[in-house]
Amino acid sequence: MDPADLYQSLLTIDTRPEPFSVGTAAELWTDPHVARQMLAFHLDPEVSAASRRHDFIDRSARWLADLLPAGGSALDLGCGPGLYTQRLARLGARVTGVDFSASSLAYARAQAEAAALTIDYMQANYLEWDAAERYDLITMIMCDFCVLSPARRSALLERVVDWLRPGGAFVFDAYTLAAYARRTEATTWRHQAADGFWSAGPCFELHATFRYDDAAVTLDKYTLIEPERQRVVHVWHQFFEPDALVAELAEHGLRAEALLGDVAGAPFDADADEFAVIARAG
Numbered sequence: 182m183d184p185a186d187l188y189q190s191l192l193t194i195d196t197r198p199e200p201f202s203v204g205t206a207a208e209l210w211t212d213p214h215v216a217r218q219m220l221a222f223h224l225d226p227e228v229s230a231a232s233r234r235h236d237f238i239d240r241s242a243r244w245l246a247d248l249l250p251a252g253g254s255a256l257d258l259g260c261g262p263g264l265y266t267q268r269l270a271r272l273g274a275r276v277t278g279v280d281f282s283a284s285s286l287a288y289a290r291a292q293a294e295a296a297a298l299t300i301d302y303m304q305a306n307y308l309e310w311d312a313a314e315r316y317d318l319i320t321m322i323m324c325d326f327c328v329l330s331p332a333r334r335s336a337l338l339e340r341v342v343d344w345l346r347p348g349g350a351f352v353f354d355a356y357t358l359a360a361y362a363r364r365t366e367a368t369t370w371r372h373q374a375a376d377g378f379w380s381a382g383p384c385f386e387l388h389a390t391f392r393y394d395d396a397a398v399t400l401d402k403y404t405l406i407e408p409e410r411q412r413v414v415h416v417w418h419q420f421f422e423p424d425a426l427v428a429e430l431a432e433h434g435l436r437a438e439a440l441l442g443d444v445a446g447a448p449f450d451a452d453a454d455e456f457a458v459i460a461r462a463g
């Protein structure tokens with residue numbers, strides 16, 4: 182290979198785009214091979230990766246159900262394989278789950294059918310889908326709010342306000358500035374001959390982590406090189422100062438009722454990696 186071409190390729194891989202200017206994490210969830218790996222993470226009860234540990238989810242679902250009126254309705258945005266939706270349905274809620282991952286929803290639907298649970302699953306992008314009804318509770322769990330650009334967050338919050346019943350709650354979690362302070366820039370690369378996370382075949386993963394100190398944003402940029410194809414997956418994360426997030430919610434007509442440590446009701450801890458918010462419409 183011409184060294185000039187190699188140099189140019191590596192320079193492109195190492196280039197830092199403007200925050201949220203390129204890509205979304207859609208490929209992380211919808212590429213069939215990657216989606217299978219993700220589903221395995223979701224379903225491992227001991228692993229807090231695509232979903233949290235299942236003992237946490239048990240506690241979280243009970244805490245979320247307590248926010249609902251008897252027989253109330255819940256909408257879970259990015260419901261994955263239905264770990265929260267199933268539990269909420271068992272606890273008496275009328276539940277809708279939205280996710281764009283076909284494999285996660287296939288699993289969720291099969292589980293609901295096997296357990297004779299009525300759960301409305303929609304395979305859709307929640308930034309484009311529109312709800313036909315209004316909900317007492319809307320959840321977005323595992324810090325998915327943080328992968329959205331400011332414009333997408335704004336679009337999402339406008340929808341959430343429309344989809345909530347008066348007095349309904351939007352409950353979600355987010356990364357703290359303390360977590361941002363612990364992120365470091367790095368570039369790594371590795372080769373997997375077969376059956377890696379990204380591909381069934383051989384694949385080089387070049388992973389660059391960039392920090393954007395002015396915006397408290399990070400980018401994990403994965404350049405994936407296989408013999409027959411090359412792709413780049415951009416995973417953006419916004420980290421939040423709680424007051425700034427409260428102000429952002431207020432701009433969209435949502436009142437932050439409580440800041441907590443997690444979506445199971447733990448107390449807020451500014452030094453932890455994550456926090457949770459209960460926001461009410463009106």
Ligand SMILES: C[S@@+](CC[C@H](N)C(=O)[O-])C[C@H]1O[C@@H](n2cnc3c(N)ncnc32)[C@H](O)[C@@H]1O
Nearest residue numbers: 210231232259260261280281282306307322323
């Ligand atoms: C980190 S996982 C969390 C899943 C679930 N909330 C949980 O905690 O078990 C994120 C989920 O959101 C889905 N997702 C991400 N962006 C989405 C979008 N724009 N529209 C619909 N689903 C989305 C992914 O497919 C994935 O199932």
